[in-house]
Amino acid sequence: MASSTFTYEGISFNKEWAAGISEAEFVKHEKHHGLTATQLKEAYKLIKSEVNKAKKNQIPLDELPASTVSEEGKVITLEEAKDSDENPNP
Amino acid sequence: MATSLCGSVGYENTGQVLCDIERGNPIMMVVGSGSFSPSDYASQSSMDAKIIEKLKLANGNSQKLYPFPVIQGTTDQTEAAKYGTLGYGLRFKLVRSKPSYEFDVLAGSSLEKRLMSFDGETVPLYILDDKSQLAGVKDVGNNFIGSQWQVGVEPRPYGDAQNPKSTKITISLVDSRDFVENAFFHTTALATSQITGLKDVNLTYLSKATNVYKIKMLLPTAKLNGDLDIYDDYGALIQPLTFTAFTGANFTTPLTITSVAVDAALKALTVTFDSTMFTALPALAQIKLVGPIPSVLDAANVTGIELISVILTK
Numbered sequence: 311m312a313s314s315t316f317t318y319e320g321i322s323f324n325k326e327w328a329a330g331i332s333e334a335e336f337v338k339h340e341k342h343h344g345l346t347a348t349q350l351k352e353a354y355k356l357i358k359s360e361v362n363k364a365k366k367n368q369i370p371l372d373e374l375p376a377s378t379v380s381e382e383g384k385v386i387t388l389e390e391a392k393d394s395d396e397n398p399n400p
Numbered sequence: 401m402a403t404s405l406c407g408s409v410g411y412e413n414t415g416q417v418l419c420d421i422e423r424g425n426p427i428m429m430v431v432g433s434g435s436f437s438p439s440d441y442a443s444q445s446s447m448d449a450k451i452i453e454k455l456k457l458a459n460g461n462s463q464k465l466y467p468f469p470v471i472q473g474t475t476d477q478t479e480a481a482k483y484g485t486l487g488y489g490l491r492f493k494l495v496r497s498k499p500s501y502e503f504d505v506l507a508g509s510s511l512e513k514r515l516m517s518f519d520g521e522t523v524p525l526y527i528l529d530d531k532s533q534l535a536g537v538k539d540v541g542n543n544f545i546g547s548q549w550q551v552g553v554e555p556r557p558y559g560d561a562q563n564p565k566s567t568k569i570t571i572s573l574v575d576s577r578d579f580v581e582n583a584f585f586h587t588t589a590l591a592t593s594q595i596t597g598l599k600d601v602n603l604t605y606l607s608k609a610t611n612v613y614k615i616k617m618l619l620p621t622a623k624l625n626g627d628l629d630i631y632d633d634y635g636a637l638i639q640p641l642t643f644t645a646f647t648g649a650n651f652t653t654p655l656t657i658t659s660v661a662v663d664a665a666l667k668a669l670t671v672t673f674d675s676t677m678f679t680a681l682p683a684l685a686q687i688k689l690v691g692p693i694p695s696v697l698d699a700a701n702v703t704g705i706e707l708i709s710v711i712l713t714k
Contacts, residue, residue, distance in 0.1 A: 315640060324658050339672070
């Protein structure tokens with residue numbers, strides 16, 4: 311898959327795709343793999359959790375101090391922001 | 401006062417460099433337009449790493465290198481220099497010699513099919529000799545590149561119970577100056593066992609149920625029904641890697657793959673496309689399924705193969 315994957319019980323799921331649909335849609339769409347509904351729901355929760363965790367590590371552009379916004383206007387991670395504050399001219 | 405033009409015709413000093421480079425016996429040819437910048441060949445290790453990197457590039461990449469099988473015999477077929485003589489016997493050299501060689505290599509019928517794609521082609525080519533010297537030339541940017549050779553491939557004939565037979569590869573140098581004036585040599589630490597080519601493995605349609613496709617991974621051979629299924633060796637290693645799919649004119653429209661799994665019973669991959677996007681495709685729409693590139697496969701310990709895309713039909 312072009313997008314990043316999350317592997318559950320030997321199946322690589324497209325994380326970005328799964329994060330954009332409901333649990334019911336996910337279960338219905340991926341039921342052919344032979345996993346139980348419970349397993350699919352667990353996979354979905356784990357994917358959502360991982361995607362949400364990644365999102366939390368990013369600071370929205372409008373909440374960034376001006377000094378940490380790149381010239382290209384890119385959103386940077388907390389760690390990058392911290393590094394940038396500690397070492398403004400690396 | 402000068403009385404001759406000898407100082408202006410470009411003669412060069414003729415002092416001998418001790419322990420100078422001399423050609424050995426050819427043991428391998430490496431074909432392709434892969435080039436090496438001065439920073440690449442700044443050290444033996446960086447150059448060798450770059451050679452390996454270019455061997456593992458996907459087919460179609462302009463920097464890819466294709467190693468030929470190890471050479472088992474050489475016949476010098478160099479076109480001799482031509483001379484002419486004046487009436488009283490003074491002999492002149494009219495044209496310099498033209499390097500040309502015939503090499504014996506061991507190649508099975510499956511590999512011969514691949515080698516034939518080089519038959520009759522004029523290609524950049526490096527020659528590795530048994531002194532571990534890789535010969536090429538430099539371009540105007542000081543990049544190390546293969547010199548241009550005309551290549552011929554003759555398949556192994558039937559045996560005659562008298563002499564061993566082999567596949568013959570002939571090469572003839574386009575510009576004789578590339579053999580001397582323009583020649584440069586990289587001394588490599590690589591063994592021929594490290595300079596190996598990739599094998600094509602075809603992603604192959606097996607079956608489908610609406611948007612769920614079963615895909616085999618088969619290495620084609622010249623043997624009838626002899627395609628090799630790499631599933632047992634590599635299926636589980638390939639399944640977690642990145643696959644992509646495209647549809648539309650010239651396959652420029654991405655089609656989302658929602659999951660990839662192994663099907664142990666069928667020894668195949670189960671590739672699922674987004675059902676909404678799939679349903680929206682017209683009947684008989686074509687989908688190009690693309691596997692991970694060789695360097696990604698290699699990093700996942702799937703070595704020596706390239707997955708070849710497959711065109712699927714809705």
